[in-house]
Amino acid sequence: MIQLENVTxxxxxxxxxxxxxxxxxxxxxxFVFFIxxxxxxxxxxxxxxxHEVSPSxxxxxxxxxxxxxLRSWKIPHFRRSIGCVFQDFRLLPxxxxxxxxAFALEVxxxxxxxxxxxVPEVLELVGLGxxxxxxxxxxxxxxxxxxxxxxxxxxxxxxxxxxxxxGNLDPDTSIEIMRLLxxxxxxxxxxxxxxxxxxxxxxxxxxxxxxxxxRIVRDQARGVYG
Amino acid sequence: MRLKYVLxxxxxxxxxxxxxxxAMIITMSVSLTMLGASVLLYMQVDQMKNFYYGEIEVSIFxxxxxxxxxxxxIDQAIANNALTESRQYESKQDAFKKFQVIWRDxxxxxxxxxxxxxxxxxxVKLKDPEQYGAFADQxxxxxxxxxxxxQRELLKKVFDIFNSIQLMALVVAGVMALxxxxxxxxxxxxxxxxxxxxxxxxxxxxxxxxxxxxxxxLEAVAAGLVGAILGFVFLFISKVxxxxxxxxxxxxxxxxxxxxxxxxxLPLLAGVGALVSAVTAWVTLRFxxxx
Ligand SMILES: Nc1ncnc2c1ncn2[C@@H]1O[C@H](COP(=O)(O)OP(=O)(O)OP(=O)(O)O)[C@@H](O)[C@H]1O
Ligand SMILES: [Mg+2]
Numbered sequence: 001m002i003q004l005e006n007v008t009x010x011x012x013x014x015x016x017x018x019x020x021x022x023x024x025x026x027x028x029x030x031f032v033f034f035i036x037x038x039x040x041x042x043x044x045x046x047x048x049x050x051h052e053v054s055p056s057x058x059x060x061x062x063x064x065x066x067x068x069x070l071r072s073w074k075i076p077h078f079r080r081s082i083g084c085v086f087q088d089f090r091l092l093p094x095x096x097x098x099x100x101x102a103f104a105l106e107v108x109x110x111x112x113x114x115x116x117x118x119v120p121e122v123l124e125l126v127g128l129g130x131x132x133x134x135x136x137x138x139x140x141x142x143x144x145x146x147x148x149x150x151x152x153x154x155x156x157x158x159x160x161x162x163x164x165x166x167g168n169l170d171p172d173t174s175i176e177i178m179r180l181l182x183x184x185x186x187x188x189x190x191x192x193x194x195x196x197x198x199x200x201x202x203x204x205x206x207x208x209x210x211x212x213x214x215r216i217v218r219d220q221a222r223g224v225y226g
Numbered sequence: 227m228r229l230k231y232v233l234x235x236x237x238x239x240x241x242x243x244x245x246x247x248x249a250m251i252i253t254m255s256v257s258l259t260m261l262g263a264s265v266l267l268y269m270q271v272d273q274m275k276n277f278y279y280g281e282i283e284v285s286i287f288x289x290x291x292x293x294x295x296x297x298x299x300i301d302q303a304i305a306n307n308a309l310t311e312s313r314q315y316e317s318k319q320d321a322f323k324k325f326q327v328i329w330r331d332x333x334x335x336x337x338x339x340x341x342x343x344x345x346x347x348x349x350v351k352l353k354d355p356e357q358y359g360a361f362a363d364q365x366x367x368x369x370x371x372x373x374x375x376x377q378r379e380l381l382k383k384v385f386d387i388f389n390s391i392q393l394m395a396l397v398v399a400g401v402m403a404l405x406x407x408x409x410x411x412x413x414x415x416x417x418x419x420x421x422x423x424x425x426x427x428x429x430x431x432x433x434x435x436x437x438x439x440x441x442x443x444l445e446a447v448a449a450g451l452v453g454a455i456l457g458f459v460f461l462f463i464s465k466v467x468x469x470x471x472x473x474x475x476x477x478x479x480x481x482x483x484x485x486x487x488x489x490x491x492l493p494l495l496a497g498v499g500a501l502v503s504a505v506t507a508w509v510t511l512r513f514x515x516x517x
Contacts, residue, residue: 050430079432090430092423103424106231107433155431 001159001190002026002049007058009044009214017056018044020214026192028158031185033201034194035225036211042194045211046163049192050082051075063158080108083152083160083189087167089144091136097123097147098132104151118154126150126180142173146180153184160184162193166200174200198225235441236448239417246416247449250409254453257402258499259460262491264395266461269487271388274381284358286348286365287372296370303368304350309361311353318344331482332470345372406453407506410446414510417442425515438515443507450503454495461491 002025009019018041026032034042047053048060051067060067063081070078091100101122102115123132126146136144145165152160162181166174178200185191195201201208201224208223209216218226240247286304288297304313316324322341329335352361358376365374418425428438465488 073435076429076432076434079430082432084430090423090427092427103427104431107428107437108431109434109437151431 001028001030001063002192003059003061004045004048005059005061007048007055007060009041009048009053010056011053016214018214019048019055021058022211022214022216023058024209024216024219026190028190029185029188031182031191031204031206032193033204033206033208033223034192034211035196035201035208036217040211041214042211043163044214046084046161046192046194049159049161050079050084076108080155081158083155083157085145085148085152085160085162085165087164089136089141089148089168091144091147091151093136096133096135097128097139097150100136100147101151101154104154108155119150122150122154123147125153125183127176140173141169142176145169145173145177149177149180149184153189157189159190159192162191164194164196166195166197171199175203178204201225232437232440232444236444239421239441239445240448242420243413243416246409246413250406250413250446250449251453251456253402253406253409254450254499254503255456255460257399257406258454258457258495259464260395260399260402261498262457262461262495263464264392264399265494266465266483266487266491267388267392267395270483271385271392275385284350284352284361285375285377286350287345287375288347289370289372290345292346292370296368300348300365300368300370303365304348307361307364309352309354309357309364311351313351314349316347316349318342318346321345321347329482331484403502407502410449410503410506411510413449414442414446414507415514417445418511418514439508439511442511442515443504446503446507447500450499450501451496454499455492457495457499458492461495462488 004022004024007019007022008017010017022041022045034045036042044053048055048067049062051060051070054068058068062078065078067078092103095103098119101119102112105115105118106112120129120132123129126149128143128146128150131139131143134143136147139147145168149165160181165181166177169177174197181191181193182204205222205224208218208220208225210218210226286300288300301313301315304310318341321344322339325339325344326336350361352358358378362374362376365371425438465483469483
């Protein structure tokens with residue numbers, strides 16, 4: 001599902017590579033934590049998978065597509081198979097929960113009728129039934145992140161990427177979001193999650209990949225934060 | 227549905243930054259007016275050249291009190307001159323008929339003129355038009371001649387004036403176009419900034435590039451089109467007010483501008499306005515909406 005082969009990424013103007021000869025494979029349906037100190041290169045991996053940046057060296061394969069050779073006009077379509085959640089939610093403040101999720105559908109060409117059918121369903125799934133018409137500022141942080149998860153998942157992507165999705169949330173809310181991602185993983189979606197939250201990692205006992213200064217230093221099948 | 231979304235975005239975008247939109251439209255329309263004026267002048271000069279250059283080269287206008295004897299002497303002198311290729315006598319009536327044809331679009335002007343007010347003349351085609359000076363010198367001493375006019379020289383002066391007016395109009399059009407382009411670029415930047423959250427989300431969920439860019443580009447195109455229509459209206463009004471009205475005196479040398487030519491400016495200005503705005507917007511987006 002996801003293959004990094006000897007991937008090196010050096011940003012322009014950077015003195016040392018942010019990722020240094022990283023190779024890792026992730027199977028369909030897996031749940032993987034990326035952990036490591038700040039600046040170790042975790043977000044860079046997410047950006048590579050989304051083709052927000054391209055590798056300086058090596059090969060990135062996502063959904064059997066070699067991202068490195070993907071023509072730029074094909075990137076939008078490629079991204080439709082990937083859902084994405086971030087620490088800062090990235091919701092549109094002037095749109096309700098429903099509209100935020102529907103927006104993601106509309107801008108990729110789905111009709112309003114499709115949105116009317118699918119959006120309530122997915123909002124129900126993330127536990128926001130009855131709060132469809134709240135604006136982001138009328139929702140708690142955890143609820144906002146649920147909207148973001150609903151938006152990422154509404155298109156039934158094959159892969160869900162989450163970059164510190166609980167970074168702004170208190171421990172209890174974090175666990176709830178974590179359960180939600182787990183539930184999504186159980187539908188067969190591959191989930192890649194970057195986190196600093198040792199609590200969550202230790203509870204879940206899933207595959208843990210630890211990065212330090214751009215290199216993989218640990219890859220454990222049922223790992224702990226360590 | 228998507229079309230509705232895009233159109234809605236365009237309207238909201240134009241309204242959100244309405245002062246910029248107005249500035250954009252005004253500069254665009256001034257620039258396009260100047261462009262249209264310059265193209266019209268160009269077509270006009272071309273038309274006049276065709277009209278006049280094929281005609282008689284040297285006109286010998288006769289005095290009102292010319293006698294028949296003087297006339298036949300002049301006729302003989304022209305016929306015997308080695309430089310003459312052909313000659314033609316034009317009576318007051320002939321002159322008036324020709325006049326009516328040239329100014330057929332300005333009936334008021336025709337009404338103000340009678341055959342009597344136009345001079346009789348000989349129209350002489352020279353073997354070599356450059357020999358005008360020698361020919362004029364030989365003829366000048368004769369009785370009954372009011373004036374000898376080489377139309378080529380006269381027309382050249384007129385055309386030189388037109389050409390410089392046209393050039394000036396083009397320069398103004400260019401400078402205003404530059405201002406318009408900068409405004410379009412700036413408007414697009416502001417729009418891209420105010421919609422940066424939407425754009426970020428659209429990129430994230432995989433909206434196609436054209437879908438992300440279309441509202442911005444169409445915003446500029448809409449402003450360009452409105453500018454073009456305004457420019458055309460300016461042009462039309464100026465034509466009617468200035469040439470057909472106040473400055474009719476000028477039309478002594480200017481052949482009338484056919485309304486068809488003026489109408490032709492509408493698609494031209496609209497096309498140029500829309501295309502230029504679209505390209506500017508698109509280029510700006512390449513810098514401000516990197517995928
Ligand atoms: N656009 C950029 N230009 C230059 N250097 C960058 C850029 N983005 C990231 N870096 C550098 O690359 C390294 C890895 O960054 P990255 O964002 O992947 O870290 P991270 O593991 O996600 O850290 P954190 O846990 O703090 O989010 C850092 O040293 C950072 O300074
Ligand atoms: Mg990070």
